[in-house]
Amino acid sequence: MPTALPVGLKATVTVPGSSANLGPGFDTLGIALGIYDTVEVEVTESGLEVEIFGEGADDLPRDSSHLVVKAINSGFEAAGVEAPGLRVVCHNEIPQSRGLGSSASAAVAGVVAANALAEDPLDSAAVVQLSSAFEGHPDNAAASVLGGAVVSWTDVPVDGVTDTTYRAVGVGVHPSIRATAFVPDFHASTDAVRQVLPSHVTHTDARFNVSRTAVMTVAIQHHPELLWELSALHLHWLCAYDPEQNGSAPLGWHRDFADARQRLRDWVAACGTRLDRDRPTRQTVWPGEDPAEPVEDRIIANRDEDFVQFVLDDVAARKQAEDEFYAGLDPATGELRD
Numbered sequence: 001m002p003t004a005l006p007v008g009l010k011a012t013v014t015v016p017g018s019s020a021n022l023g024p025g026f027d028t029l030g031i032a033l034g035i036y037d038t039v040e041v042e043v044t045e046s047g048l049e050v051e052i053f054g055e056g057a058d059d060l061p062r063d064s065s066h067l068v069v070k071a072i073n074s075g076f077e078a079a080g081v082e083a084p085g086l087r088v089v090c091h092n093e094i095p096q097s098r099g100l101g102s103s104a105s106a107a108v109a110g111v112v113a114a115n116a117l118a119e120d121p122l123d124s125a126a127v128v129q130l131s132s133a134f135e136g137h138p139d140n141a142a143a144s145v146l147g148g149a150v151v152s153w154t155d156v157p158v159d160g161v162t163d164t165t166y167r168a169v170g171v172g173v174h175p176s177i178r179a180t181a182f183v184p185d186f187h188a189s190t191d192a193v194r195q196v197l198p199s200h201v202t203h204t205d206a207r208f209n210v211s212r213t214a215v216m217t218v219a220i221q222h223h224p225e226l227l228w229e230l231s232a233l234h235l236h237w238l239c240a241y242d243p244e245q246n247g248s249a250p251l252g253w254h255r256d257f258a259d260a261r262q263r264l265r266d267w268v269a270a271c272g273t274r275l276d277r278d279r280p281t282r283q284t285v286w287p288g289e290d291p292a293e294p295v296e297d298r299i300i301a302n303r304d305e306d307f308v309q310f311v312l313d314d315v316a317a318r319k320q321a322e323d324e325f326y327a328g329l330d331p332a333t334g335e336l337r338d
Helices: 067-079 102-117 124-135 139-146 190-194 203-221 224-230 236-241 249-271 303-327
Strands: 010-020 029-044 047-054 085-092 149-155 165-171
Touching: 010 102, 010 139, 029 102, 029 139, 029 203, 047 067, 067 085, 067 102, 067 124, 085 102, 102 124, 102 139, 124 139, 124 165, 139 149, 139 165, 149 203, 165 203, 203 224
Parallel strands: 047 085
Antiparallel strands: 010 029, 029 085, 029 149, 149 165
8 A cells, every 4th residue: 555645745856957869869868958947746635736837837737637747646656655635836947848858857857756755765767767758768857867968778678568668877078068058939849849750761871870879978078079070960961952851950060061171171282182173983993804994084164063963963862762762661561572
């Protein structure tokens, strides 16, 4: 039987917002931010009273469907306690549905408040587990629980019965790193945003992003000078030039392009390459093979136009490869046809 909490018992918790999906670290890398929600919880004789101040005061529910209340009940169940009634007061500073972890912070606040009322029987790993279950991924919630940056992961059982396990470890943040939040003037829920993500990525893109995710953990701690380079996904290049893609991508590539341009100029100066013509790489043939095609310079009258055409041709080639891939999928199973 759950232990009944005494009427009048109170707890106040303050939880930071978070940013997740850092660079290529989708559903893996997160970081806590210096913006906070505060939740006050009091055990009452009966019923449920919810008050909301600040962000979401006009939109969030004031009944048992409120995420903080759901998280409190989840924490009570895990801690083996129950309350005859509750008064919950939310002071929200984290913008709602703006990508700053407001939902994760609400879940963490509820679980932590329940744990505090029960005299802290749950450790941080249990708090991460309970709060992440509301999100379906641990990077935001873990950052709000542990603070600083986190590397998180999800263990999905193969038996179809055991609950999914959410885990995370803290990562130190270099003292020179500062976060700036760009808050849009519209709402976008996590579920809605995730629906626009592609269901598949190419092996090349996956390999590129996995390597950058590994380096990102080191960059956050010891090499902040690498963050600009690591913040751009491989797909950003396509987004920057494909009119059907998200227009924010060029922002992520502005610094990368400037650095690459300077490196190109240094390389050209060192090797004496001429930018008014192009020459294919010479390839040595094996004995018995047909002779290679003759190598001739191709004059480039307008380097800008040539680059634009190169981009258009490459985008078209990538799109063709993607279309061919999807055309080979069985619509019934989602698997590649033989």
